[in-house]
Amino acid sequence: MDRVVVALGGNALLRQGAEDTFEEMYRSARSAAERVADIAAAGWEVVVTHGNGPQVGRILLQQEAAREVVHPMPLDVCGALSQGQIGYLLQVTIGDVFFERGMERPVCTVLTLTRVRPDDPAFREPAKFVGPFYEEEEAERLEAERGYTMKADPHGGWRRVVPSPSPYSIVETPIVARLVADGAIVIASGGGGIPVVEEGPRLIGKEGVVDKDLAAAILAHEVGAQVLLILTDVKKVQRGYGSLMPEDIDAMTVSEAKALMKRGEFGAGSMGPKVQAALNFLAGGGERAVIADLEDGPAALAGEGGSTILPG
């Protein structure tokens, strides 16, 4: 049976502008769950990964609001909290859809740690914004008191920045591979996994954020998936991103993608890292990477829609 790693974007769990109630998150997750069920019904073994940015942002706000009475947890623990929260939501919605369709596949959530290198340059230059916005004065106080690195956010105000190191291996791969081979739908590598570095034989959690698509590419490689399917909220990758006449890309080879990326045609912010994740997966021997809108996911996996990236 062929195997796919499905990477769900943050929008799959909390739509832009939607209220952040549990009911609203459940509704969003249901749409994602329907597509996961389509893919499973088409005969794939499925690993599901997901982002956690909005959820961790909310956990940080809650910790901050209660800091006089409850000690805030470090960011790696916030990642673990969010994996429990989102894993539960996805597990329950996927389970619901499966039951409604009469499909019998176990669904489970595996807490995931992701190995990053202690000498990753990201640790010297934290650049990823997380958590609440502050006034400049408050930001300076937090730098002094807590050792945070604070930066002016382009959206206004000051925020904490944390490192976003590159993942190179997923600690729980053997567990995930075993369960998916048994037919389970496995939810793993949530939020890119909690970043850990090896210190001697120990794994030390780091306050940082791993790009969930880059982590998904590693996981897909390590579990021997044929396909990495990255689901987001745009129909296709475009060349000439931000220009007056962007062009949809139906398919491209690795060398074509590299050339376009070098020229900056994908935009650095959103699509760049997704294409990079696709390239990493194919460099490791993956057969095919697909980037598509959530709704188009199952069709794109079958070759209809989205943007396909192939070796060559």
Place this chain on the structure above:
Amino acid sequence: MDRVVVALGGNALLRQGAEDTFEEMYRSARSAAERVADIAAAGWEVVVTHGNGPQVGRILLQQEAAREVVHPMPLDVCGALSQGQIGYLLQVTIGDVFFERGMERPVCTVLTLTRVRPDDPAFREPAKFVGPFYEEEEAERLEAERGYTMKADPHGGWRRVVPSPSPYSIVETPIVARLVADGAIVIASGGGGIPVVEEGPRLIGKEGVVDKDLAAAILAHEVGAQVLLILTDVKKVQRGYGSLMPEDIDAMTVSEAKALMKRGEFGAGSMGPKVQAALNFLAGGGERAVIADLEDGPAALAGEGGSTILPG
């Protein structure tokens, strides 16, 4: 290889009176991890379960403090958050101890749902205190606005009460059984698992709390463990609890335990549910249940110390 389910009390993760910083939680979890490693080194297949009361209490405080800016999640989601948090802590500390001792066993955390019955009488009479303390007036407002059931806490103040229904089956048993048979140390059924009821073919999360020892007994039965080991902060079960001359119990049969329980000799609050969990496990065919202090756990499992309950 023989299999044991080790149920860690809340004190294993956050000692009474200790500061609730991550560093302090790590230190407490380390002690538990050392004992888990002792047990694994003695040749056991190990499933670890744990309580989550203090952690969920803190999550509820944080949600409450931030409720003007972030919608609070229902209690089942708080349970999922805590499973991620505590699972991570246990996984990392157990991993650390294993690495230091040169033991190679994968450690993983499986998010767990626990089936309870929709007609469980606990749903009609919520009795388990959770979350912050309030003044009476505020409590009345919360009852009206949020539909909470509030009660006067014997410790003073008013608190929300939620149902504590009896578990009858663990949703993730097949996953846990598979992983533990492969040699993994599996952390599961955290906080007793998130209570769910079957509604037609669907699993619906409920706002409630499952007793973690009762859930551990079900899990131990379902994964075919020979032994259920309940670790707490007392050396032995005592008869005549609360009397002037309580007597330590080294070993008792099921019928002896039932007779003592009927006479109320274990105390209803703390030890009663643990003995009940032991009896449930043995009624389902378990070979042996042991209740012991965390530090004595490995020795008690080997027959030295703690209180052993045997069929008969």
